[in-house]
Amino acid sequence: MPIEHAMNTISERHRADILIIGGGAAGLLAALAARRKARERSIVDSDFRIVVLERNARPGAKIRISGGGKCNVTHDGAVGEMLVQGFFRKSEQRFLRPALYAFTNDDLRRMLRKRSVPTAVRDDGKVFPVSGRACDVLAAIEAELRDASVDVVTGTRVRSCLRQNGVFCIHTKMSDFFSSRLVLATGGVSYRHTGTTGDGLHIAASFGHDLVPSSPSLAPFFLRHPVAAALSGVALRDVQLSFRTPSETVSRKGDVLLTHKGLSGPACFSLSRDAADLMRRESGGEALVNFFPDFSAEDMQEMLLRHASAHGKQLIRKFLQLQSAIPSGMIPLVLKQAAIEGDIGWGSLTKNARCRLQRTLQSFSFGEVKAIPLDAGEVSAGGIALGQVNAKTMESRICRDLFLCGEILDYAGEVGGFNLQAAFSTGWLAGSSSASGSAGTGV
Numbered sequence: 001m002p003i004e005h006a007m008n009t010i011s012e013r014h015r016a017d018i019l020i021i022g023g024g025a026a027g028l029l030a031a032l033a034a035r036r037k038a039r040e041r042s043i044v045d046s047d048f049r050i051v052v053l054e055r056n057a058r059p060g061a062k063i064r065i066s067g068g069g070k071c072n073v074t075h076d077g078a079v080g081e082m083l084v085q086g087f088f089r090k091s092e093q094r095f096l097r098p099a100l101y102a103f104t105n106d107d108l109r110r111m112l113r114k115r116s117v118p119t120a121v122r123d124d125g126k127v128f129p130v131s132g133r134a135c136d137v138l139a140a141i142e143a144e145l146r147d148a149s150v151d152v153v154t155g156t157r158v159r160s161c162l163r164q165n166g167v168f169c170i171h172t173k174m175s176d177f178f179s180s181r182l183v184l185a186t187g188g189v190s191y192r193h194t195g196t197t198g199d200g201l202h203i204a205a206s207f208g209h210d211l212v213p214s215s216p217s218l219a220p221f222f223l224r225h226p227v228a229a230a231l232s233g234v235a236l237r238d239v240q241l242s243f244r245t246p247s248e249t250v251s252r253k254g255d256v257l258l259t260h261k262g263l264s265g266p267a268c269f270s271l272s273r274d275a276a277d278l279m280r281r282e283s284g285g286e287a288l289v290n291f292f293p294d295f296s297a298e299d300m301q302e303m304l305l306r307h308a309s310a311h312g313k314q315l316i317r318k319f320l321q322l323q324s325a326i327p328s329g330m331i332p333l334v335l336k337q338a339a340i341e342g343d344i345g346w347g348s349l350t351k352n353a354r355c356r357l358q359r360t361l362q363s364f365s366f367g368e369v370k371a372i373p374l375d376a377g378e379v380s381a382g383g384i385a386l387g388q389v390n391a392k393t394m395e396s397r398i399c400r401d402l403f404l405c406g407e408i409l410d411y412a413g414e415v416g417g418f419n420l421q422a423a424f425s426t427g428w429l430a431g432s433s434s435a436s437g438s439a440g441t442g443v
């Protein structure tokens, strides 16, 4: 049907001045910012319809499961600090800067406080609601949406979009929606059961956007030969985890958790994006742990030599038991990999055996990494190429009046509240920009 004809026959319910696809952190904040901007422009709410289309029965699925249900909403600190700590790639830091200034961590905390959801900063800078309940964060945002007269249409999956005569036509199974401005906020592609199956990426591609292939981030490692089930749940504290291929090694310091399928925990999550990139290029790699990351190989050799001279009678097993860095369950594995009998003393240890022990303690191999699963990542990297989005407005450089925000974009932050803050901030900037200027005149 020609679009002009369609426009004459559609009900008011299917018209929007701004239509947002995806009711996650980015999409919901885009709706709030759009209303704020429209009101600043003295446009009455009834003359400016803001609609969010969400495929799930309730918006904010990922907000509810974030931080293990406690929701690490953001990170403390100035914008510059957040960018350096939360986003390791310079291109991402540059891209996110205007958005993080447009809607800061303080703005977010103020909004939540206004809705009786106070937040607190932990020693490591992570910010959580004091109640410890992610659902309180979502309830606060939903209350804001009600006050902002935003129409959140749930259970409505967008299939495709096209643009004719400056109007976006958004197809869903039941009906079509029409809007002069469109915000695409459908998230990444991990945890697909929450609704993030990459629909928005297909829509962006249909408007001519380049997509950086999706890849895992903040994801566990699945090992070809996982450690014994009895060790599942054991934490390796303050170690260095490396992923090694014949040509390159990438590493992170932090805690590692042993699981029944492989490795998890903060260091593993942080390393997963680089490791997955390397794995894709070289089709395979090995996971290694350095239990003494603050010692160089030479210092470690010297330390063991001095120890051997001073404690000739001490059993190697006893020495390992005294090292807080090595959980007791790991000791038999360390001894086996170093090919050393635990019941011999330092005095009987040959130089070769001492060198093997040093190597094992500083590069204990967990063997081949079978997979770094995309779906199990807390976020996915890749998505719409950042170069095709104006960082100051979140408007597409390819298609006018199309705004893009949140995890659908090609960035991925570290653990610590950075991903939600990036989604909130880019969403806010997209919504605010979409409602400025000549918005609302097309439909």
Ligand SMILES: Cc1cc2nc3c(=O)[nH]c(=O)nc-3n(C[C@H](O)[C@H](O)[C@H](O)COP(=O)(O)OP(=O)(O)OC[C@H]3O[C@@H](n4cnc5c(N)ncnc54)[C@H](O)[C@@H]3O)c2cc1C
Binding pocket: 021, 022, 023, 024, 025, 026, 027, 053, 054, 055, 056, 059, 060, 061, 062, 063, 065, 066, 067, 068, 071, 072, 073, 074, 156, 157, 158, 159, 185, 186, 187, 188, 190, 191, 194, 195, 196, 197, 198, 199, 200, 377, 378, 379, 405, 406, 407, 408, 416, 417, 418, 419, 420, 421, 423
């Ligand atoms: C287990 C887990 C724990 C996490 N914990 C934290 C944490 O503590 N702190 C932190 O900062 N980050 C955390 N994250 C990451 C963070 O939740 C996300 O980065 C963030 O929610 C992304 O927001 P978004 O709005 O871009 O996408 P999403 O929140 O994924 O929202 C996208 C929305 O679009 C909808 N949608 C998709 N396709 C369609 C369609 N075709 N039609 C209509 N609707 C559609 C989806 O249903 C979804 O509701 C966690 C993620 C996971 C999976």
